[in-house]
Amino acid sequence: MSDKNNLIVTGKLSDNERLKAESRHLRGTIEADLKDDVTGGFTADNFQLIRFHGMYQQDDRDIRNERTKQKLEPLHNVMLRARLPGGVITPEQWLVIDKFAQDYSLYGSIRLTTRQTFQFHGVLKPNIKLMHQTLNKAGIDSIATAGDVNRNVLCTSNPIESEVHQQAWEWAAKISEHLLPKTKAYAEIWLDGEKVETTEEPILGDTYLPRKFKTTVVIPPQNDVDVHANDLNFVAIAENGQLIGFNVLVGGGLAMTHGDTATFPRKADDFGFIELKDTLAVAEAVVTTQRDWGNRVNRKNAKTKYTLERVGVETFKQEVEKRAGIVFGESRPYEFTGRGDRFGWVEGIDGKHHLTVFIENGRILDYPGKTLKTGCAEIAKIHQGDFRLTANQNLIIAGVPSDQKATIEALAVEHGLIQASVSVQRQDSMACVALPTCPLAMAEAERYLPDAVTELEGLLAKHGMADASIIYRVTGCPNGCGRAMLAEVGLVGKGPGKYNFHIGGNREGTRIPKMYKENISHEEIMQHMDELIGRWANERNENEAFGDFVIRAGIVKPVVDSAKDFYA
Template sequence: MSKRYEGPLIVDAPLSDAERMKRESNFLRGTIADDLKDGLTGGFRGDNFMLIRFHGMYQQDDRDIRREREEEKLEPRHAMMIRCRLPGGIISPQHWLKIDEYASAKTLYGSIRLTNRQTFQFHGILKGDLKSVHQMLHEMGLDSIATANDVNRNVMCTSNPIESELHAEAYALAARISEHLLPKTRAYAEIWLDKEKVATTDEEPILGPTYLPRKFKTTVAIPPLNDVDLHANDMNFVAIAENGHLVGFNLLLGGGLAYTHGDTSTFPSLALEVGYLPAEHAIKVAEAVVTTQRDWGDRTNRRQARSKYTLNRVGVDRFRAEVERRAGITFEPIRPYTFTERGDRFGWVKGIDDKWHLTLFIESGRLIDHPGLPIKTGVAEIAKVHKGDFRLTANQNLIVAGVPEEEKATIERIARDYGLMRDVTPLRLNAMSCVSFPTCPLAMAEAERYLPQFIDDVDALMAKHGVSDEYIVTRITGCPNNCGRAVLAEVGLVGKAPGRYNLHIGGNRVGNRIPRLYRENVQTPEILAELDSLIGRWATERQPREGFGDFVVRAGIVVPVQDAAIDFHADENVSNG
């Protein structure tokens, strides 16, 4: 992005219907309370279908049985997905046990899903049980406020279990940003916690009466580990340390991966460097960024409403100057920083505090007991004895953090007994997917349910070509909303239709290059055939320590995406299935 994109600060056109909905919602109350009393449907009607998202819920149905229910003249089996607000992904073992118990007793699927936004979510909560889950969270000091829709979402922070002092400072900022940018309306407390309405006028001094133009995502990252995939997020604070202590942040803005198939005005975008700020200014800068996006973001076309499109339209220089004006500071030049990796560090790692941290691999973040692999029960058993905390990672894994030497053997025994420390290939450890079918209403192709088989097939190709000890950052997402962050992978599959995907290749291991569309709308056997050839070339032609994504770019197999606003949809290297 550069000055050549500069356009009007405010888009002058009729507002989208979402703006009407927010304006008429009475600060997010709508008629949700009335809908909760309606026993004629398992879902929410009208605007309430969207308004509940501000409260951290999505209405879904089981798409595997949708047609069967239609034939029986029944409405879809509506149930809600609810997502907890958990800044930095830290939760106590005591709270985890209550979450585990609720998932088993009250959800249709009996599972807990660790998300790549460093929190957990329940799938399959019936409308009549919604108050109980909100009240359970509230009793633990948790909530689901602002984990969906046009607000600042769950704030992520590098898990970084080694540098515990620096992590504590960074985590504190993530928690403060989350609290500072929360909606101030009491709608959540009134509807879900049965709090009495306070006879005052609601105000939203930061988000405004119609909230943000679109969703907004924030991270705090600690180099050299880019485990939060900062380039996928709207606002990113990259920690700069001196002598092991936080002194300030480099600010990067405008990341986001969603786009729309066939709409060349939409594109993924990497976050851009804006400037350095001392740590004491972080909160007021965060507010200034959010209010600038609030005022300048496109409220006429939701496909163009994310901050990446605002920066593309007005230019980074104008956006930076406005943030400086609102925050009352002047950014300093970006300070040196380097990211060298972005995956999780599996197994035991000792921190500078002399405590141990165990990172457990959870495939696609899905905690559920399978025959011979009771991993959900295993995590609960660890929670019964662990005295530290749990950290959910942005890669859908779980860290048992702060284990003293004398407890290490006990934790490891439980983890091994329940299949939480089994042999897993490097490829599988670096793979990720979104939920997709059967619960996501936007899904076009399988993701979570297909990932295990796909990795098995690619692992066989890795073995065939003698590179089983290597990995390729591999991701599958069921649609171009890119919840699985496939367009920051070395190999990314983006769902197009059942059994069909767009194949993207050429991202890199540190996560700062968007992969090129290589094959469009192809079936999975053809994808595997392509990867067989490409992995074979990589195995024999690569340079020392050269990752797959870097190889396919250097070898000229794909042209790198330089500026996604211009060339993400370009047809270089692309063929149709």
């Protein structure tokens, strides 16, 4: 139930609220757990609290049953997600993370994620503190990349228009710093910092946010960060090559719960234009409004999108204006024309060159005939610019001077970072990690996608559409990490080998797809794709994208208002 103004949800608080309140500003008893060598995992509340420090406890689900038979506990380890605003990392930092992954990860890989950062997978308890200290020495941390806080701030990766991109990236970094937790728990536990028990959290509050919170800075016309997947978005408005302000979009989010129609993906609402000087005040006002009004009773309805649905967009907007001391201006015109990465070489306005390479599923590892991890390291040893991680799990080798271009290209070709055989369809496909490491996964995603794309390529060729592509995404569960709910075709894991099959999103990432078939197998999905691609090939208008076609042809209805028609 809610109060009379519908602003505060009342009732018994979720247990996560107790956990946060008793955590001594995210300290808990993590230090004691670290010293416990009886178990490889974290116990009680600490299992959740380590998320605020950028880690998730996981185990290898492929061997879980075998270990149980041997009367062993699961092979507990952690996944760490780094904080990397805008995805910018230096070659020197890259070499540090490359070496740590090689020496201390069970899998040896670096995973580029849809949150425009990297993850380590499979780090065992004795090496966790070393991991944080190694990253800290390189100028990297994992503060607030998970948990009920503002997470890694995304920024459009395209470095071509260097001045606007630099300005936008600087704002992404400022927003990230401004919204970080103020507690010193991270430094105390992982970096042996001075213990300071009393810490106020003026923005996030003593019990932090009701749920996770995601922020982006995007530079049109590329929607490469998928603004409608995020709680708060700053759309860059430029004039004469200079950033002048932002349109502010609030309340996007893709997660849902199977079988619960009170949960649904939702697009963000455009609140209007602000000047640059008001950026941090508006960011803080949106976060504190969500902090105070968000649902702390039912975590499934705790995200910003549900707060806007409950209190009303205009009421939320007016509260933000009041707290920030501003009035939103009329939204400035902008257009998204695409959201994929631009592969290959491009030259920026500053004369520097930028090479975007495709990393399938973001997994950087050495494979037979494709030594991606070694290749990235070899490039890092000589590269004079920086790396940009994209929100589509790819890598940009940015800021290459003309005299170094041929050398870097030769290394990229030698190690399989440039492959002429990669289709546009494969470049337009994406999956979350899922099995075997993610504890939430209901079905395969990363391991499923490569062969599924090969089959999809065959269907496109069969119908004379080999040069076309479909935004095709797979997530192992309904939490949305692979952003399937902004794809033209989105698969959401329902159980082992089973997916909910959604179609009808668009290429620009501004429409949510609708469920077409529920709980079906890969074979059934491909049978439907065969039929749908056949119709698309024969009935489409000129240059009509797949998602637009299935809407126009009446195969599915468009999702306009998620709360009303996502399940209708």
